[in-house]
Amino acid sequence: NAPPVASIDVAEKGYVGEEIILNASHSYDPDGEIISYRWDLGDGAIAEGEVVTHVYKEAGRYRITLEVMDDGGETDTAEAYIEILQREGSISAGNGLIYGIAVLGLISLILLILLILRRRG
Template sequence: MTVASILTSVLLVFNSNEGTTSAVGDYPSAIGEAKCVVLDATANVQYEGQQLSYTWLFEDGSEAEGLSVEKCFDELGTYRATLTVTEDATGAQVDEAPVEIAIRSEAELNVKQVPQEDGTYQLAGNLEFSDANTEIKYYWDIDGSYHVGDAPEELVEAGTSVRLLAKFTYDGKPTQLAKTVTIGE
């Protein structure tokens, strides 16, 4: 049994819904900023009867001991770690495997900008969200002109300030995210 096969159930824990990122005005543009994960390889360990140590080495130089460890990160992103299995009696390395850890927000609002031939932009709301079954309503403020729907009907000039509000249900509660962008930047 190799560590690589042990790690099949270790990865990608989405963030909890604590905190916010990129606060804009009265609503955040993303939710789920808790950046701690539990890496747990205990479910698949088959080194029965052996006295082994398990060490997680993270790319920031920190270490954690054990089959199940918690690690917190300062920023959203993709990180690497290595799980090393060592025999206690001899100190010999039994196995080692790299691990990729993705820390992502659970829901993030973006304004998709598609450049047109005449220099204007077609806009569309984009809520990256793990629950694809929820209804999302978009509300647009384009320099004081208001629109409702996934995308405004009009094309927008570069340099225009646009504010997008998305309303949806998150964790059983009505939730709003907002994002303000300058088109073309």
């Protein structure tokens, strides 16, 4: 029994919050058939199937690992890397919190000034 050959087809780059398609359809077994596809998506997520989708929640470089197994129990592994980017102008969770606090502070300051002016007038 010859081992299968794992092959990953995935874009080199993607964006936070957008669906990424991972395709193993070019994987093959020279003398049988592949019976399982197991993906480690590099961010703690695991998936199974010939074609899977995933959404990364944080920007960064992720190592994707695919393990295929054939009907004879032989396995092969392939690796690929994907760079997940934050879209320019988008607000991440940390920036969103800072923005929210700044707006709340500005509103509080305006209300305080109005209260002071009202008491004087």
